Amino acid sequence: MKSFFIFAQLLINGVLLGGVYAVMASGLSLIFGVVRVLQISHSVLIILGCYFSYSVNRTLSLDPILSLLITMPVMFFIGIAVYRLVVAPLKDAPPVAALLAFFGLILALENTIGLIWTTNYNAIHSVYQGKSFLLSGFVFSLPKTIAFGMACLVIFTLLIFLRNTETGRAIRAVSQDRDTAQILGVDVDRIFVIVFGISATLAAVGGSLMGMIYSFYPSLHWSWLGVVFSVVILGGLGQVGGAIIAALIIGVAEILAAYYIGAAWGPFVAFAILIITLVHRPQGLLGTKGQRI
Amino acid sequence: MERRTLKVLMSIVFICLFSLFLLNPMLQAAEPIKIGCTISQSGKYADSGSYYKEAYLMWQDDVNASGGLLGRPVKLIIHDDESSADKAVGLYERLISGDKVDLILGPYTSTIVYPVARITEKYKMVMLQGGGTAGKIFKAGFEYMFLTLPGFSEQHSIGFFEYLKTVSQDKRPSKAAVIYGDKSASIANAAGHKARCEQYGIPVVVDEKYPADAADLTAALTKAKNMGADLLMAGTYFPDAILIARTISELKYNPKYVLLTAGVSDYKFGKELGAVSNNIMGTAWWHDSVTFSLDWTKRYKERFGRMPDYHASGAYAAAQILEQAIKATKSLDNTKLRDYIRGNSFDTVIAQGISFDERGAPSYSMVTLQWQNGDLKVVWPPKAQTAKPKAYAP
Numbered sequence: 001m002k003s004f005f006i007f008a009q010l011l012i013n014g015v016l017l018g019g020v021y022a023v024m025a026s027g028l029s030l031i032f033g034v035v036r037v038l039q040i041s042h043s044v045l046i047i048l049g050c051y052f053s054y055s056v057n058r059t060l061s062l063d064p065i066l067s068l069l070i071t072m073p074v075m076f077f078i079g080i081a082v083y084r085l086v087v088a089p090l091k092d093a094p095p096v097a098a099l100l101a102f103f104g105l106i107l108a109l110e111n112t113i114g115l116i117w118t119t120n121y122n123a124i125h126s127v128y129q130g131k132s133f134l135l136s137g138f139v140f141s142l143p144k145t146i147a148f149g150m151a152c153l154v155i156f157t158l159l160i161f162l163r164n165t166e167t168g169r170a171i172r173a174v175s176q177d178r179d180t181a182q183i184l185g186v187d188v189d190r191i192f193v194i195v196f197g198i199s200a201t202l203a204a205v206g207g208s209l210m211g212m213i214y215s216f217y218p219s220l221h222w223s224w225l226g227v228v229f230s231v232v233i234l235g236g237l238g239q240v241g242g243a244i245i246a247a248l249i250i251g252v253a254e255i256l257a258a259y260y261i262g263a264a265w266g267p268f269v270a271f272a273i274l275i276i277t278l279v280h281r282p283q284g285l286l287g288t289k290g291q292r293i
Numbered sequence: 294m295e296r297r298t299l300k301v302l303m304s305i306v307f308i309c310l311f312s313l314f315l316l317n318p319m320l321q322a323a324e325p326i327k328i329g330c331t332i333s334q335s336g337k338y339a340d341s342g343s344y345y346k347e348a349y350l351m352w353q354d355d356v357n358a359s360g361g362l363l364g365r366p367v368k369l370i371i372h373d374d375e376s377s378a379d380k381a382v383g384l385y386e387r388l389i390s391g392d393k394v395d396l397i398l399g400p401y402t403s404t405i406v407y408p409v410a411r412i413t414e415k416y417k418m419v420m421l422q423g424g425g426t427a428g429k430i431f432k433a434g435f436e437y438m439f440l441t442l443p444g445f446s447e448q449h450s451i452g453f454f455e456y457l458k459t460v461s462q463d464k465r466p467s468k469a470a471v472i473y474g475d476k477s478a479s480i481a482n483a484a485g486h487k488a489r490c491e492q493y494g495i496p497v498v499v500d501e502k503y504p505a506d507a508a509d510l511t512a513a514l515t516k517a518k519n520m521g522a523d524l525l526m527a528g529t530y531f532p533d534a535i536l537i538a539r540t541i542s543e544l545k546y547n548p549k550y551v552l553l554t555a556g557v558s559d560y561k562f563g564k565e566l567g568a569v570s571n572n573i574m575g576t577a578w579w580h581d582s583v584t585f586s587l588d589w590t591k592r593y594k595e596r597f598g599r600m601p602d603y604h605a606s607g608a609y610a611a612a613q614i615l616e617q618a619i620k621a622t623k624s625l626d627n628t629k630l631r632d633y634i635r636g637n638s639f640d641t642v643i644a645q646g647i648s649f650d651e652r653g654a655p656s657y658s659m660v661t662l663q664w665q666n667g668d669l670k671v672v673w674p675p676k677a678q679t680a681k682p683k684a685y686a687p
Contacts, residue, residue: 006515006519009515010511010512010515013509013511013512017508017509114337114339118340119337119338119339119340120340120531121530121531121532121535121556121559121561122561122565123532123535123561123565123566124565125564125565125566125567129539129542129566129567129569130538130539130542130543130566130568130569131542131543132542132543132544132545139543139544139545141511141540141543142543143539143543144543213539214508214532214535214536215531215532215535215536215565216532217532219337220506223506223508227508254508254509255509255511255512258503258509258511258512258513259512259513259515259516262501262502263472263501263502263503263504263507263510263512263513264475264501264502264503264504266503266504266507266508266509266512267504
């Protein structure tokens with residue numbers, strides 16, 4: 001009985017962790033689905049979001065969640081800038097050029113962050129850190145539960161937006177068939193701009209949520225990149241819905257492995273899942289040819 | 294015959310003039326003692342590196358203000374190693390064979406100190422350093438290298454267990470959980486924790502290594518809680534120290550004592566954690582409230598506008614020991630200096646009476662710190678105490 005109880009508690013912890021992974025990965029998945037470029041600098045945008053949240057928290061004493069009111073719009077424009085300055089000029093270049101450009105962007109942003117905020121570790125103060133509540137005998141970490149709730153809210157809003165708004169439908173149209181969408185009057189360039197903006201906004205949310213749970217430093221995004229990629233590939237490249245399911249699977253798998261095998265095995269599981277997916281189901285959980293988002 | 298006398302006379306005059314040139318203190322004073330080092334002024338170690346630079350420069354000015362060394366002024370030649378071991382190795386080669394420096398001071402962090410020490414050994418140059426603590430540095434058989442941070446990674450919990458001896462038997466913990474990040478210093482911290490638990494008869498019921506960038510430690514800490522460990526010990530840096538503090542609070546895990554290692558002494562630890570940091574212990578080589586270096590700490594703060602940390606005091610101590618050895622031996626001969634450093638003890642800003650073994654490892658002199666109601670206190674050893682140690686959860 002006790003061992004079942006522990007297992008259930010670990011499941012809860014895994015799902016809470018998975019929620020944050022889902023926000024981190026959804027932006028990357030969205031961009032791949034619509035623009036078909038692998039935005040490998042997404043995790044450095046998450047770190048940037050994290051530092052913005054830290055600065056807002058420091059200067060205005062705003063809670064990390066409330067700080068999103070400021071960081072989300074700022075990051076939206078940074079996303080647009082990334083598209084205009086890095087992606088658009090390379091539209092006709094071979095895909096590897098965009099990949100190299102993103103790599104350059106990673107280094108540039110990482111070092112800029114280091115110059116502004118130093119390369120030291122930082123953490124964000126919040127009133128609910130270290131707090132938890134009991135529900136039917138299970139411990140729920142308050143910051144992680146809040147982060148999970150926020151993650152659900154943001155992803156739900158994104159899915160509603162994609163399904164029920166004119167722009168959302170246009171995004172899905174471009175994702176499914178760019179040329180036909182263009183012929184039918186969709187301004188593809190504008191859609192790309194919006195998608196990069198939304199993706200960076202999601203990075204802002206991911207960054208704030210990570211920042212209120214963990215401590216961070218400029219080059220930490222390399223560690224997150226692996227998790228984010230595992231989630232996106234397991235979910236199916238370009239499948240936002242798939243990414244959410246995959247994030248929960250990886251979150252739970254990490255926590256279970258860390259408890260039952262050993263704490264050092266957590267990240268191993270994420271990468272093992274990545275490799276197994278690539279070998280046996282490269283299209284991912286929900287991936288089918290031609291259908292995206 | 295006449296020509297021969299002339300030759301001899303000329304030679305004598307020449308030798309006299311040459312000796313005069315060599316011995317003339319005025320001429321010598323114009324020639325400063327050159328001391329070379331590299332510091333990470335850019336790249337990932339730049340922030341810690343800045344303390345080394347400040348401390349070395351402060352020492353240079355202090356020593357020159359008091360008349361220099363052997364009647365000569367001291368001139369530091371500092372290069373930027375860009376946080377790269379390869380760059381540092383090349384620069385030390387250049388300092389020694391190109392710039393022909395008289396003396397060397399060490400760079401920061403084990404990964405750079407280790408390869409650089411191979412160079413300084415080759416040239417038989419003394420290298421006092423306050424930045425490289427990794428075990429392998431002391432297994433390499435270096436004979437000219439000395440570390441000023443007074444305590445090995447395995448020794449961090451010595452002070453805590455000295456304190457435990459003073460606690461009555463019924464209040465001592467009975468089971469320990471030892472967890473640690475996958476970094477060489479943290480692994481060594483934990484090895485020391487475990488060895489001392491065994492020595493004191495406290496069984497270790499959880500022994501878990503986790504990835505250094507672990508995103509979540511709920512699993513390991515849940516295990517520690519479920520196993521009833523009432524002593525939580527960890528080998529940490531700042532991020533995992535923060536994560537452990539937050540997670541044990543969330544899990545309502547209340548061991549009698551929580552001893553972490555690095556990270557706790559960082560003022561940000563208490564500032565960001567607030568009440569969550571309360572009664573968590575950590576270890577450090579030095580703290581800015583230790584009584585014997587208060588004057589120095591004050592001068593440093595006035596000059597650089599920030600408190601020095603152990604990087605700064607370790608670097609300043611390295612230069613102080615070099616200075617004391619030069620004054621005592623009246624020599625710049627690196628082998629003589631090495632022999633003097635090996636055979637004597639030194640009062641420095643980081644530790645009083647510090648001495649070295651044949652590996653260049655310093656005598657133990659660490660402090661145990663504890664956050665108490667938002668303030669960082671030195672709780673051990675008693676002579677440096679600013680507050681009495683408290684249990685995490687009595």
